[in-house]
Amino acid sequence: MAASVLHLPQELVDSIIEYVGDDRSTLCSCALVSRSWLHSSRYHLFANISLSPHIQGNIPPQQLCAQLYGVLQESPAIVPYIRSLQIFDGGLPPHRTAQWISNERTLPPLLKLLTHLRQLELSASSACNVIQWKSLPFTLQNAICTLLKLPSLTYLRLHSWTFPNLASIAAVLSSCQHLKCLSLSAVAVCEDLDNTHHSEPPDTIPNDEFSSGSDTANTRAPTPSLEVLTLDYVNFGYLGYWLFAPPSPISFSNLRELRISHSADPLVVEQILLSIGPSLEHLHLKPGSWDVFPFDLRNNLNLKSLRLTLEVPETALSWCTTLLSSLSPSGFLNSLTHISLEFFTDLKRLSASSPSTTTTVSPSTSPYHVPLKQVDIGLFAQPSHPDFVRVQEALGGIQKNDLKGSGAVRVYQLGLKSQRSFGRICGPRLRSFEGNN
Template sequence: MDLPQELIDTIVDILHDDGPSLKSCSLAARTFVISARKHIFKKIEILSSSDTSQRFYELLCSSPHIAPLVEDLCIASVLEKFPVTCAYLDPSGDYMSGRALSLILPLLTELKRISIIENGDVSQTCVEFSRSWNKMELPLQSALANVFSSPRLEAVHLCGFVLESPCHLLSLFSKAAALKEMSLSRLYFTQRKGRHELWPASQLWRPKLQSLLLNYFNSADLCQYFVNPQIDLTHVRRLTLATVFPEQREKMVLATSLRHSGGVEHLGLCVAYNFETYISDLSPDLFTTNLRSIHFFSHSMVKLLGIFVKTCPHDSRLKYVTLDNFTDTLRQTKVPELYTAIDATVAHLPALKTIEMRWIVDEPSATPTPWEADVHTAFSSLMRRGILRITKFQWQGSLYPLGWE
């Protein structure tokens, strides 16, 4: 019995993230092929540990109807052996030095999202383990620059690169008028002179970002380049910052709330390891009109929570607070008066629905751990009111567990 094509399309759409089922559907009947193919090729991953790029290029040449289906491309490289000494990684001999990738990119005419992650699964975050943009072959540089400046590009994730300057970085995306999401991690710059020059006032920077992630604990402080009248941040609703400079963090948040836009709705802050040095207080300016959730990562979870509840305005419309932690530091913060103060202050934040404490563990276990018992005892009032939630998740080996490579 024949099924209406609309029903077939609906069935396949439900299976959009189930690869094996999509492949089975594409083999079931011709009526399934077009819908299944659309999802199968929507996202493509090219890994350095295989000949993916060459095989994918051959597929695109033999089946040109596939290229327009690709909307999301991820290019990931993982080093198996680290060089003892080097200025920065020389790509000669690896997947980015071949011709295939530079030939693939121009074929992907409908590309909307691109991620290029260098050395993404290791904790080495210094310049020696990053890729030099200028050492890539010119055809690949040109192909990537064309993708970055495409008026169709909506999202970009760039991690582990060495570029000439922040202005060089910004110039790569200056024409991407549709760009809404940007994630920049572990970026380094070779030019020392003029590093603090802003984006030229005479040049237009077209993106109207809605989501921005900047991680520069071990690289450049990029905030000072984004806080610029030529760069419009008033559309940003999701902002994630890993910085040791509180004043830069606050400038970024304020820049999103200019022109009465209300500011960010979801704010992520990664606090430096030396908590007492870099954060003795949180600025009330962080709590913009639109802020609905805030996500902290810190080694001093309870101290940070105490500072948060003290600083958060009572008329704030903030609903959700998440705190991530590497280790069991609650036992090192046994200050009953701090627990009492947190309990009492939370009562004056009527919009607040949930405080989630997330501990990173080597292996999740159903058996309650000592720190869970400590939390229940320390914050019994919050537990009874259903405000406090305890979560533990497995350590993945990334330096920043929030996904901030």
């Protein structure tokens, strides 16, 4: 008798393949089992594509780019499975500063093939390497902006970029009509003095910066309504003007999550918080070398979590007490349930230059009258450090009834993967922008 073939239910097949979704070699084997296994295998195998010099095998990223372009030309059915793309400009060791995206001819046509992309990251692979928008070939500029116009694209991250003027960065972001999450990291603008007046930045977008086909210099795309915005090390002239002068490059009306690290200045940040208003739910501030500034959060009525990361010992505790004191009047933040205070600094210097950490986190100076469920105190020190112990002892005096329900106060060591703050509750939660799997 002929041996019977075992047919598994498709739901079970999908569960099996999802279980091995992080093992690429196993996924390749699963794709060869049968036609019923092919779709789920490709779904996980091609979900995230990285063109980086740091992947296993030390294959040059330009070679990976050419190989991927060849595969998609031969098998266009794979295109819908590619939902996330990371491009890192740079070379293999020891030539990490070698740039390749400007010279790789297959990159522009490859980008135009990716019609189902949801997440895009364009970064330099090392701190010594910066992507100059003005130096990119027009074909690549055009391909990038075509990609940004995709209705499916909801997340964009630009890291280590330099734009010649405000008009050029506005032109790029104006293509992102459907964007929900924007992350700018180490982005600089070098004002072109020939085209930019000192008194007022330009408000027109040059056609040759990004346009193609029917686009004109006076045509402005709808402003993307973001839900998540991250500004890390974004410091350039006229930043406030660029964000708020009409027409604004983004809309703050639906912003739920905001992270600002070593960027802008307190006055611009205050204006951002005011513009966001009650839609803001998660706020992460990393002020760096700013002077202590008393932010007014009364307009952000639906704030659920507040995270403050402090690195300068001379101002760390003053920042902490000033921001926490802004929460105490009137009890307007009825939705605030999580607070995280992270001290990335030497505790010996912290103790010597400021009031004791114990005083800062004591119940009398912390807003425990709001419905908090979790308070995290992160210290860059060993748990045996005297100040670490003192903070733990001080927080031990906070009774359970000071926090709602099963609330908890936790002191943890920063810098350990196993000792993280409350998830990434204050950071861009990319999964919420991936849609249905």
